[in-house]
Amino acid sequence: MVKGVWNDFLGIAVERSAQVTMEPEEGTGLTGCVQFTGAWTGTLLLECPLELGRQVAAVMFPQAPDSLTMEQSQDAIGELTNMIGGNLKALLPSPCRIGLPTILEEASGSRSVPGERLISRLGFQCQGQPFVVTLLQRDESFSRADSGDTRRREFIRVAAHFEAVLRSVRKAVTGGPIHDVSIKGFSCRCQKPFPVGTDCHVTLLLGEPEDSVGVNARARVVRASHDLMAVEFTEMDPASYHHLRNLVLHHAADSDQAEGEIKSHLGLKSR
Numbered sequence: 715m716v717k718g719v720w721n722d723f724l725g726i727a728v729e730r731s732a733q734v735t736m737e738p739e740e741g742t743g744l745t746g747c748v749q750f751t752g753a754w755t756g757t758l759l760l761e762c763p764l765e766l767g768r769q770v771a772a773v774m775f776p777q778a779p780d781s782l783t784m785e786q787s788q789d790a791i792g793e794l795t796n797m798i799g800g801n802l803k804a805l806l807p808s809p810c811r812i813g814l815p816t817i818l819e820e821a822s823g824s825r826s827v828p829g830e831r832l833i834s835r836l837g838f839q840c841q842g843q844p845f846v847v848t849l850l851q852r853d854e855s856f857s858r859a860d861s862g863d864t865r866r867r868e869f870i871r872v873a874a875h876f877e878a879v880l881r882s883v884r885k886a887v888t889g890g891p892i893h894d895v896s897i898k899g900f901s902c903r904c905q906k907p908f909p910v911g912t913d914c915h916v917t918l919l920l921g922e923p924e925d926s927v928g929v930n931a932r933a934r935v936v937r938a939s940h941d942l943m944a945v946e947f948t949e950m951d952p953a954s955y956h957h958l959r960n961l962v963l964h965h966a967a968d969s970d971q972a973e974g975e976i977k978s979h980l981g982l983k984s985r
Contacts, residue, residue, distance in 0.1 A: 716838060716847050719797045724773045728840040744788060746795030747816045749873040749893075752967040753807035755852035756833070757893075760795040762845035767791050769841055788817040798847065809967065816875050816891060870972045871896040872965035877919045878902045880933070880945070882912055888943075892918065897962055899933065899946040907943040908935045916945060920957060929954040929961075 720728045744767045746760040762770075767787035768779040774790045775782065792815035803812050833849040871894040878900065879889040890904035900918070908914060911934065918929040931954055937944035950958070966972035 715801050716798055716836065719794065719801060720840065723794070723797060724770065726770075726773065726840060728838045728845075731837045731839045731844070733837065744791045744817060746791040747891075748795050748799035749813045749875070750799070750803065750806065750810055751813070751873045751965065752810040754810050755873070757850045758795065758799045758802060759848040759850070760791060760798065760845065761848070762791060763843055766840060766843035766845055769843065770794060792817050802849075811967065813873050813875055870962065870966050870968070872962055872967075872972075874900070874961065874965060878904075878945075879917045879919065880904075880908065880914045880943075882908055882914045893942075895958075895961065897958060899936070899944065901937075901942065901944045903941055904943055905941060907938040907941065910935050910938050913948075914945075916947070918958075920961065929958045 717728055717730075720726050744762055744764060747757060749755075749757045764787065767790060768782050771782045771786045771790035772779040774793070775786055796812075796815040799812050799815075803810055831851055833851050835846060835848045837844060837846050839845075874892045874895045876892050877889060878892050879887065881887050886908070888904045888906045888908060890902050893901045893903065895901075895918070913932070913934050916929070916931050916933045920928050930951060931947045932949040933945045933947050935943055936946045963969050963972055
């Protein structure tokens, strides 16, 4: 599948390589990401060096690699990730939705996604450059209540492709791409997670910064690892709650179930 996409779309041959690993220095790698929701939930990642991103963009846009912008390299890897994901989607249980591709610029090496387990990780070589395609699937054990409770989570969580910004009471700032979100909270990737128990102010950016469309809330960190963080909302203004509700309903595989959960919820504390 991966070979077919590269050959058909770019006219470039790639070869499988069991020796390939991706451990680039910070700022020297690109990772394309698409997420699946519905009957099958998971994430597809395509990791490559910036140099390979430039080579791919030079074919896509056609122009000299040295004249290409970072945005063009990102667009090229994002489109490739999307095409591989589209081919994979046809093999997954229905109904299954694929989200828009996003790009993570930071170096990886042990790329992971909150609440997902590794299905496959395949290495390839293209024109002397390595790249890795990783498939992750939602781990149902992650979808249990916190603190070791074996009950199912109260709320449907949906994939979301937005940014989160968190500010602690001590004015520290962190944030990153959101992995999934529910009416109760969200998980996101970040380089410097706050410790568990940290109270913070959260902004979920639902559009361009100048659009001023977002969800603003008070929240608390309930889980954290070296680059992942799960956050629970504690207080939210009515306008933000309206945006969050619409976001969850729009992306939910079963909007009726999501609507029922929201209606039965006693609600967040207003402010």
